[in-house]
Amino acid sequence: MAGSHQMVTIGGRRIRLSSLDRVLYPSTGTTKGDVIGYCSAIAPVMLPHCRDRAATRKRWPRGVGEDGSADFFFQKDLGEGAPDWVETRSIQHRDHVNRYPLVNDEATLVWLAQLSALEVHVPQWRFGRGDEQLPPDRMVLDLDPGEGVGLRECAQVARLVRDILADMGLESIPVTSGSKGIHLYAALDGRQSSDEVSAVARELARSLEADHPDEVTSSMKRSLRPGKVFIDWSQNNASKTTVAPYSLRGRVRPTVAAPRTWRELASPHLRQLEYHEVLQRVERRGDPLAAIAERAAGGGERLDRLSRYRSMRDAGVTPEPVPERIEVRPRGGDLEPLRFVIQRHEARRLHYDFRLEHDGVLVSWALPKGVPTDPARNHLAVPTEDHPMEYRFFEGEIPKGEYGAGTVEIWDSGTYELEKWREDEVIATLTGTAGGGLGGTRRLALFRTQPDPKPSWMIHLMELKTGGADRQNHAGMRPMLATRASPEQLERLDEQRWAFEMKWDGIRALATLDGGDVGLMSRSGAEITDAYPELGRLAEVVAADGAVLDGEIVAFGEDGAPSFGRLQTRMGLSGAREVARARSVAPVSLLLFDVLSVNGEDCRRLAYEQRRGLLLEMIDDDPAVPVALPPAFEGDAAEAIAASRRLHLEGIVAKRRESPYRSGARSLDWLKIPLFETAEVVVVGWRRSEADALGLASLLLATVHDGELRYAGRVGTGFSNADRRAIRRRLSGIEQASPPVAVPGADRVDAHWVTPELVAEVTYKQLTASGRLRQAVWRGWRPDKSVDDVADPVVAAVGAGEGA
Structure with missing residues (x-):
């Protein structure tokens, strides 16, 4: 149990464990990790004494204290945030109903330990089927x-x-x-x-x-x-x-x-x-x-889940199996898979019997119209008596005069993966036999529609969950794009209808989580997971087994602001060794700002504020993991821009609070306003244009640093075609054979050099640590300036943010 966070799988259930080093018993130094380890080890002997009993928990979130007098609280109702796989039952109290967990498996016991529920208290009676309270055992x-x-x-x-x-x-x-x-x-x-x-x-x-x-x-x-x-x-x-x-x-x-x-x-x-x-x-x-x-x-008849089954059959007449006792298989580990059978039953009326293994019996429903094949059409499911496990092999003729008289045939059988089992809902993914009636793997939900004494149940065909191997193929899972807006549009933005986020200077990425596996996909759809291995820890801070999240990969500079120059050293790397070397000097973080799906459920139709709330519930804050959910900005657009300037960020993004997530679309629901700087530069060369023999592709620039010229990169935007030709003609008279400053080899290709005497002005997004002007845009010549007048670029934020 070393480390602060872990994802563990117990009995097929994934549980996120956190704060494992927290000391819960100061007198002995016993940590939460030690407590969880004990619960996992003791489960085989503890669970039989808890099974099917309503569990009240006594929790010490901060430990018992030096003298054992630290604050604690009793928790009866399950509350929000429990995993779907935790079995529950309800108890009607005098003025309210509580839903209690059943500590029926190791995974549930470990999950309670993760919540610092040191004590588990149970009654002397168990639940029967549903919420029935049996006599004490x-x-x-x-x-x-x-x-x-x-x-x-x-x-x-x-x-x-x-x-x-x-x-x-x-x-x-x-x-x-x-x-x-x-x-x-x-x-x-x-x-x-x-x-x-x-x-x-x-x-x-x-x-x-x-x-x-x-x-x-x-x-x-x-x-x-x-x-x-x-x-x-x-x-x-x-x-x-x-x-x-x-x-x-x-x-x-x-x-x-x-x-x-x-x-x-x-x-x-x-x-x-x-x-x-x-x-x-x-x-x-x-x-x-x-x-x-x-x-x-x-032993007791009251716990014999087959008592009703036996009472309805004459073992001496029916060919159906009528065992004397239930053979309960061990629980809580990765043993043999759970089993199901669906039988075609031509009795008084044709129907299909749907049976799932659970707690040593086949829990059963009769389906008058069979298993649904269309997600848009639910079928009735009538609960029937529990059947013995041996029944999954039964085929034959039930004699007239016996309950269920008629012909029974196995329509399909196989194994299933349980997703949820509650008193009013069951979700499972069934995999039948080759040539069986299901025709493959099917994800089905059974749910109760009314909480009356004779509840009505339905069965629903669900979409299969997407596995980790398909994480790049989530249908339509592409980043939503923002529309560029001007500062003037900010005046029309109402902060009651618009939320403002900081714009981070990095690269966009969709992160997919499938169990403990993490994948990263660039805005263009390229797989970039291996380039940023430190982000594989995303699973440690996401309270979900599966998710698709939207965010920005950034590298922070020494001043704490995102450094695109540092991030560039991580781009395009593929070899494990070169990635490791770059990572050691330029680690990255993933800043999350949206969620597209959670546990197979598409969230893109939810409003922005709902998705933001979901993110807040899902993402834990752990300084040891390079993943964060930046806090929401409180204030109007002007204040957001001012904050962006102070923080030396790229700009702001305004998002309409009620807007859905429009995958792959550039939408007016998201508006971006980047903040730019201006700089005076000296032109030191130009590169030929392949599109226009008389024009140029870009200019090579230098800035003044400590009294000397230093290469500052290229500018290739902001020109009209006429500008490109005019500049080319102007430079033709001052060409020289060699570069006036040191220029990297990649930028020297096809370059023509000029005497460093002409000054111009550009806007740019960032001055990197190496002195490069990132995303420079041409503004024009500065004939009033000489090279001696050129000042060092000032790294500060200017401009406006986004809105509309």
Whole structure:
């Protein structure tokens, strides 16, 4: 877990981990990376105790503090920003509904750790199908030591509770809570309600209190607890939660709610265990609490997802598989892929049965009109009972008089990649067999249309997501272009309707993100990824698995302003060695300003302000990664231009707030006004024109630096054809054989040299570190100036910005 940011894949889920070096437990130096590592390692034994239970999280965003008293907060509702793949269920509270995550897989547990949710609390009951709350599958008694009482006294009371539970036919297993006390777990058969279990637990506590009044109390009054062990029976209330076994605790040290053996509880050295000790114990001994989880997962009829399926079939008559139990496959790792089957079922009416593997069964829907083939037409999907996994192989004739009587044939089967599974929506990409009914790979969504007791579901054909290999072929994914505007147009711009951004002096690039892969494409469509390897870290700061982003690649100079001259040293390089050498002296950054798509969803129709808001949510600020989202400018156009001048930038861009992103188009919704400088220059040569034998292509220029002439580049724009011929005639009388200043070899080709005596004026965008005038434009001769009058160019911003 080294480093500050990482992208990891767990069970096919991509998770962005950040701030891994942040210390969450100062007393031991335990970092967020250590916490995430623990959660990943402990997942195989922790998940069975959390599965299908509403998870309340206790979060310490800044760590527990030196003395364990740092601020924390409980979080029940899932909130915004959770990955789509996190399974959720909803609970109707008195005046609101909360949506809770289910900690059913390693990826979810790690994601919670990334949020600094050190503690996970769950109830003693599980969800059934949808939001159904099943009866509790376990009883929990919390033994809490009062003042003057320690863990040994809790262990003594725990043995008393164990004996009573054993007389009731319940085996109990202790868990040192990681805080002060001990939790006792006992598996139930699922036939009692939470109220009934809570009443039994209360009577147990009262009976022990009656037998041992000096050692035990069952009262909720804190004033009665000193010197005694409080047996908290209320943990079995349906609305109460208990810290999950193997969860970390937000204490001074990184202790854990650790399942123990009764032999350990008899030790005089009994203490709370820390996370590294728990990992070692699990590796050596396994999970002492496993029997409780196994009975809950497979024993009780209330958790048997095939009970309805069996009740509808006579195993002695139907040829359908009717297994006695569910074989649940391991979860949380990259094991075998998830499977599906679609069966053509000619019963009373022809329909298709659509079945997806999930939690050890085939979750099923009946499709009266089959799988949709047109994205514009949704089909009805009727939820049916869960089917056993063996059913994916079933073909045959169901006898008359049996449920579903008729002929069943496999229409297609194969594997699927799960994108989202929620109680009201499932999205999956199915890949069937060669020659199967799907005809290839299909991305399908099932969704509930109404939250009534008998919900109506639909199935929808979606577009396939574009993979990384196709990142340069996103349909229409080309940069939007701005129209040049004059400073005078600024007066007509209303900042309520227009946003203003700084114009960065670099090269335009579209960045594509596909998982952890990053691609860069120039404005012309050329692949430039290999030229800027440092920008491959883009994935570390983007909170999405896939995206197409618009931005500018810039190289900053020593003064902190973008330096096009420095950036030029990175352009056109292809060899890894030369790129590495150039990178060492001229590193680049990617400044983002727009988003075209996120996770396969096209964002270009969204208004500019919506896209900007999406960017703010997606992009994290990490100084270690050369990617940034420049802050929005607050103010009007004139103030934006003034800011651009102060910052020595290229100009400004005005963007209509309600405008969409028009790929490949030069639009009046984006207006640019660059800022230019003027300079006095000395003409030192000219280059022949291939288009006009009597004209010229460009002039070679020099400026004065420290009293001497220094080559300053070429100017090839700003002339009319008549100007070019007139200048050529004027220069023909002062030609000389050799260049009057040192000129690079590339610029010497086809050059004609002249005596350095004529002064002219040009505008330019930037004076590079080497003294070159970038994007110079001819303005005219300066007959009032001599070479001795020519001053050093001043590097400052002049001109106006953009608008319209």
